[in-house]
Amino acid sequence: MQLDISNDSLPVYEALASDVRLNIIRLLSKNKMNIKDLAKALNISSAIVTKHINKLETAGLIKTERIPGKSGLQRISILKVDQINIEFPQKIYHSFENYESSIPVGHFVDYKVSPTCGLATTSHFIGEVDEPKYFMDSERMDAGILWFTKGFVDYKTPNLLKPKEKLEQIEISFEISSEFPFTNNEWPSDISFSLNGIDLGTWTSPGDFGDARGKYTPTWWPTNINQYGLLKTLRITKDNGTYIDGDPLSSINISDFKNIEDIWDFKIEVKADAEHVGGVTLFGSGFGNHDQNIVFKVYYS
Structure with missing residues (x-):
């Protein structure tokens, strides 16, 4: 819960x-x-x-x-409940300007996934579940949720920084959980993140949550499968490394992105050799407990 x-x-x-x-x-x-x-x-x-x-x-x-x-x-x-997570508001004051973009979960540009897997809009499943080929269905652009056991999805968003603007910090937030054939609140999964080919680190999702219905999950969605995830924020700082919700994830700093390109390339992955291959569920707008897509923020001075 x-x-x-x-x-x-x-x-x-x-x-x-x-x-x-x-x-x-x-x-x-x-x-x-x-x-x-x-x-x-x-x-x-x-x-x-x-x-x-x-x-x-x-x-x-x-x-x-x-x-x-x-x-x-x-x-x-x-x-009914075996654990409770409490989300506090983030109280972080930035003196920097920022660019923000919202990436729907179905707007990935590349993928490689293994069953169990699938996608759905807020009104219906896209194609057949457990068939990876439907990740290339044109309807995927309207997906509000997707899930897979191992593999990756890759997103791209434009780098809006102008030549004289200095990159200070990057934040990426999303609602995420593990993936179990139905639900299992205790189902760890090692989920890795990378940006522009640089490994940001791995976070272990505790489970695939189904003990309570998602706040925004549509009424047609079955009660015995993925209901909601945890809202997580990746933060790449200028000097202090990369964090996920304030917990250290890696030593990657803004300075590691020396040759900033016109596109930010963000990958979410469960590697085949991970200790816990427990899958990924991504909740976008219209699903889960947070009515948002993948939110990408770039802070600059």
């Missing part, structure tokens, strides 16, 4: 602000349990347990099912 610090996330924070509810989560992490068994384990009444269960269910942390029991239907509680 991915949260932010908006009011939309308050039900989850409120649900976690209770010793009793935290104990319920710990118990449900081991077994599915009914109200009576939870009440016995916690040494409180079934009525109180029911109130706490309702709060956790409203927050989307658990789900309940009614199944036949000895004395009629019984309510079984099941934990």
